[in-house]
Each structure stands twice: as C-alpha cells, then as structure tokens.
Amino acid sequence: MPADFDTIVNLAKKRGFVFQSSEIYGGLRSAYDYGPLGAALLRNVKDQWWRSMVQLRDNVVGLDSAILQSPEVWVASGHVASFSDPLVECTNCNTRSRLDKLDDPEQCPSCGMRGKFTDPKLFNLMFRTHMGPVESEENVVYLRPETAQGIFINFENVRRTARLTLPFGIAQIGKSFRNEITPGQFVFRTREFEQMEMEFFCAPDESQQWFEYWLDERRSWYLDLGMTADNLRLRPHGKDELSHYSSGTSDVEYAFPWGWDELEGIANRSDFDLKAHADRSGKDLRYFDQPNNERFYPHVIEPAAGATRTTFAFLIDAYAEEIVNEDTRVVLRLDPRLSPVKAAVLPLSKKPELMEISAPLADRLRHRWEIEHDVTQAIGRRYRRQDEIGTPFCVTVDFDTLEDQAVTVRDRDTMAQDRVSLDKVEEYLAERLPA
C-alpha cells in the first residue's frame, strides 16, 4: 500500500528534499529544485546506478556527452520528424490537452465542455534554441530529449579508444528536456529531468538472451536497494505500444499513489539507431568481428531509467508511519546506501563538555560518511527528525559519556540502542553501512 501522495509531497517540502523551482517568483510550472536532502538522495540513487552498471562490470564503460548536439543527430534518430504529441485546445476555456491521454476525446478535462476542441496539431516535444548570435533557422539546436543518442553517435569513438569487443555497454547519466504539454504528478513528469541510460551492444543472434538478462538485472537493482517487491512489476509492452524499431520492450513499473507507472523502459532496439546514424552521416558504424572476419551492425538492449522519478519512488516506498507509545512515528526506511545522512551525532544538550566530545566525533566520522551534528531541540524531537529523513543511526553523547567514554547508538528501524565505546564508533558504523 503506497503512501498518500500529498503526505509525501508535504514531507519533501517540509524537510527540504524538493522545492518548487523559482518559488519566490510564484514558481515555474513543472520545474523543481532539490534541497540538501533531496540532492543527496538523488545523488545516492545515481551513484548506486553507476556502481552497479559501470564500476562493478568488466564490460560497461561510462560516457558524458553534451546536451547540445548537432541537429543532424535528431534528424537521424527520427525526433525532428516524429517526436511529437497531438495537441488540442478547448475553444471554451483555452486549456491545452494531449489528445491521446484523454479519457474522453471530446470532453475538456478542465471545463468539462464537450465538442469544443480545435483540430489536433502535432507538437514537437524538443526544446529549440539558437547557437551563436543570430536567431536563424540554420543556427537552431535542440536540448536533447534523451541521453541515448549521445551514446550511439560516440559508439565508434568509444569502442576504438576503450578497445572493446562485443558484447559491451556504454552508460551515461544526465539531464534531458521534453516540452511536455501536460507535465504533472510532482517530480514524476517534468520538462527537465535526469536519466540513467545504458546501451548494450551485442551480436544480433544474442539479443534476446541479453534482453532477458537485463530485465532480470534491472529488476534486481530496485529490489536490492530495498524497494518493496509487491510495489514493483515488469510489464511487457503490447504489440500496439511497441516502437517501430523495437522487437521487445518491458517497463519496470512502480505502484505510485495514482497507479502503476513507469520507472524504466528496457528495450530491444535492434540495429535501428546505429543504422540510422550510419545512413545519415555516411560513416561505416558496423562492428568488425575479428575471429569470424565479418562486419555487422550490433543489436542494442537499452535499460533507460528516470533518475528523478526513481528517486521519488524510493522516497514513497520508504515512507512509513507507526504507533510508538501511542504517538505516530514517521520513518523513512531508506536503504542506508540511499540515506542522505548516514549518521547524526547528537549531544544531549549544548553544554560545552558534551559539545567538546560530539563535535570532534562528527568531524572524524565525516571523513567516511555524510554526518549531521545536530545540537538544537530536545533529544526526542531530534530523533524524530532523523527518523523522518531516513538517517540509519543516531549517535548520542550524554553525561555518562564523560564517565565511560562511550556513546549510545540508536538504530532507526528497530529503535534498539547499543552502548559503543567512543573509539569504536567508526568500526561499529562501518560494519553496518555498506558501500
């Protein structure tokens, strides 16, 4: 049972995970800024993806390509011609809607009038801008609508310089932009968003096997990071949903408060992209298979995840309320690898004799982890705050510490407390905080 949408949005705002962008100017629709905790959570999600997809693998390398690319890239990929949504406008209230997303294609979802729509127009979702001082058609460039094409156009550069042989992958994390007609659901669908994409190149006759391999790997990634299995599913696309180039696509979906929705698409893209860029650029982008002395276009399996919406899903999934001593305790049961703060160091009071111990302890632990040295408010309120932001451990320096040179370490989930010698705190945490 997923948490209530408004509860999560309110927690995100109250604790500084996510703010409306440009809020002091009334906000910019569908753009969000990640506050200290949100930036840390998003960063941890991306780091875990990178660790799992690049660092731990022998056959996947990273890339960081530009947001501004030659317009030819988007001609070749098909985005200029057909990356568009059908747009209708209600002549009664002037609300614009995406025709293909309406429950009733005649009725305006805003004012409720029927039969008042204009004829649908195709609206290209790429943001256009101009490079250089003159705003002419020949200077048009687009903000990339996906990171994937930056990988395809560098296929040969990367293969050659990293001396890769099939099968291999190229992974990248970065911002993409889509001029959505109807963004919404908080950070789930925004015009500016962050992707984590990997293109895995393989021999054509092995593509089905690798497709299944990546379905399994990607599903496991979410589960390994603590996502509730019942809230996660793989949904194969029906024939009518498949892109023309894809011989198979499955979405990883999460049970969001508004229903099942996509976190990631895993697609068998065949040789569509490399062929399209070879055709358009006139370059030979085939792979030379030395052992068999033959040239061919590799096929591609693409696991493409949304970093921002995945972060949102982890936040929702971690949220729990429980009754403790007749009080409601809110706790974010984030996997410690995702927690923005790994441990909070809390002197019981602001008395100098406690601060003289707690401050250097916090500084020492900071060399390994993100630490908060939180000195204000009653200790109970500080525990509650750390529970709400998902901090796995609270380390309390109290007056007994002056006698026994030990601190109390409280576990977020069990609320059990251990007394740990001051010089063993780092070791204690290291055993419980994996990389």
Add this chain to the structure above:
Amino acid sequence: MPADFDTIVNLAKKRGFVFQSSEIYGGLRSAYDYGPLGAALLRNVKDQWWRSMVQLRDNVVGLDSAILQSPEVWVASGHVASFSDPLVECTNCNTRSRLDKLDDPEQCPSCGMRGKFTDPKLFNLMFRTHMGPVESEENVVYLRPETAQGIFINFENVRRTARLTLPFGIAQIGKSFRNEITPGQFVFRTREFEQMEMEFFCAPDESQQWFEYWLDERRSWYLDLGMTADNLRLRPHGKDELSHYSSGTSDVEYAFPWGWDELEGIANRSDFDLKAHADRSGKDLRYFDQPNNERFYPHVIEPAAGATRTTFAFLIDAYAEEIVNEDTRVVLRLDPRLSPVKAAVLPLSKKPELMEISAPLADRLRHRWEIEHDVTQAIGRRYRRQDEIGTPFCVTVDFDTLEDQAVTVRDRDTMAQDRVSLDKVEEYLAERLPA
C-alpha cells in the same frame, strides 16, 4: 613548464578522454563529449570538490536546482539587461568578433582588413527557448548562465528546512550555458560547461575575513590534489575589472599553454543578490539573528569554479614525458584520487590458467575501486597505456603466481615493483589509495 597544447588535445582524443561532440556529423563547434576516461576524471574532480566543500564541513549543505528557471530570476540578477558582449561583424568576410577582446579594435582577426566592422551591437549571452507549445514572448525561458542564482532564490527555503545559522554555505554542481561569440581553446571555453559553485552567507562585518579564508581554502584544494604550485596563482582583480556589486574578487589562475587563465573566481558579492531578489520578488529575504534580535541581509562570499576547465588543467598539469631506457615514457601523474582507473589487473598472457586468477581478482577489487582487466597486447605496451591514462597501480598475474600465489604490483611514478600475496592485494592498495 606546462605541456604543449596539441599534445594534450591529441592524448585526450586518442585515449578517449574527450571527443568533439557530434563528430560523425562534422562536429558541433565548441561542444565536447567526455569519453570513458574523461567522464571518470571529470566525475572524480567533482566528487573531490563535493567532499571538500560539503561532506567534510559542518556548515555547508548541497543543492541541485533546475537549469530552467523563471525569467524573473534573470531580470532580478541583471542578466537580462546586461549579460552581454559587444559584437562586431566584418563587412568584408562576415566574421563576427567580440570587440572587447580584439588586439586592434579596427582590424578583423580573420581577413586582416581594417575599418570594415559594423557598429557594435550588444549580444545577450543567455540561450533563449520556449516552455510549452507556443513560441511567444510570454513563454520565453533561458538556460541558466550560472548555477549561483539557483542558490540565492532558494536561500530562505534551504535556511529554514536545514535550520542553518550564520555563517553557512550552499553548494551546487551543474551545467550552465553561455552563448559565447568566440568559444575556444578546446574544453576551456565552451558554450555548455559545468560549474562548481558555493555561496557562503555571513554577517556583513565578517565578510572580509571569510573572503580571505576562502581564498586560502580554495587555493589549497588545487595544491592538495597535486597541482604544481608554480602553475597556480591568485590574481586580485583590479578596480576596473570589479563587478559593480563586488568589493573584492580574486581569480585562481592556471598557467595554461596559452598563458595564465581563470579556473575559479572568488568574489565578495556583498548583499547584492539577496537584495535584488528581495526587491524583485517582494519577499523578505533578510536573516533574523536571534541572539541580537535583528534582521539584516547576509553578505556573500562566492568561490565559483569551472569543473570542465579544472579537469582540463589537472590533465595538463599531470602530463609528463621522461626518458626510460632510451625510450620516451608518457605518464599522467594524476593524484590517485583523480585517476580514472585506480588499478589495472594484467594477466601476463591470455592463457586460461592466468585468466582464471586475474579475472576474479579484478572482480573482487572492483567492489572498492575502478578497475581495468586488460588482457590484450604485450605487457610492456599495456604498462605504457596505463601510464598514459594515469593508473597508479598495475597488478600483474604471471606464471610465478601459479607457484607463489602472489602478484607483482607496479607503481606508476617510481616504476618500482612489489611482490604482493594474492590475499593481500586489497589491503596493499587500500593503504595507498585515499578516499
């Protein structure tokens, strides 16, 4: 003595640090893609900045604000009115130039004709695009030309939710965009680039002291990461260079092959930005100082570094050629924390009995570090490649390993070799590879 410009650019291309963006389509001027090694180096530079500026500090928090912000932000900041360069066009050859950067303000640097320039026009450097389906003036948004304003507009949100008291800092890393008339010098000046900025808010009467503190801290950061002291300097801006709001600015400069040029600017911005946003938005952005019961605008010290150009400077600074056995050895003496690959595991040959030891060893080490398992070519060539990409350690599995269960670990800088027991390799590297 800095390395030759072309040598570095060629190494960057040959080894896959940096590629021209959209190269298969003839390239997009002044845009670059970071290949596997360049993406890793850039990532390590950013991670070290974040560790030094956020993780290790008690009074600095992170932020990740949107690239697309309300246009009001850029009106308040002064960018809409005056973030512009004087542009002239040669009527003989149509080359556009920045008037303020010309050695001779009458002579075209392209065709050499004098007195053929048009009257100068002010050209705003912000990229413009439109949000939503209609390209009208009221839908104009800009790509941010700096990350700093995203921090100022969130000052109050961050202060409140993170419960910060002065002095404190808000740090952010991210892409910015400037429509430069004359980009150049490889990745040094590009239209799309990445910044690492921190705004440090303090009491007005403490601003000079904090300005000096940050000058010192920031200079030390480059030196601590191994940059040659003689290639680094702090250059205070002259009175004529100072922005109207700044009471002091110093640049951290590096001795690039073309001369001293900026890596980072450290500015005392006074209360200019918070006041400007308070005036424009009508919000009270003053800080309430509880102990003294007074409200005031904090002053701001801003260390603003370029991530991409800093990465370039580390690459140049690390480059060395030395004569070894009458051969020239090229070696990147990168600080191990910046090295894209921390250790290469090299079986002496592709024989299965060696690969059966080297592959699992590489997989084990990968849990802690970026590892290459490099099995192709003669061992000497593989050493040379690892030297060229700055890998601190090569771990070689040879036929003796089958007997003594030990490997040879070669140090990049000294080329000294240690024989290390297979089960002690991780410990050996951990002692020599700091976080």
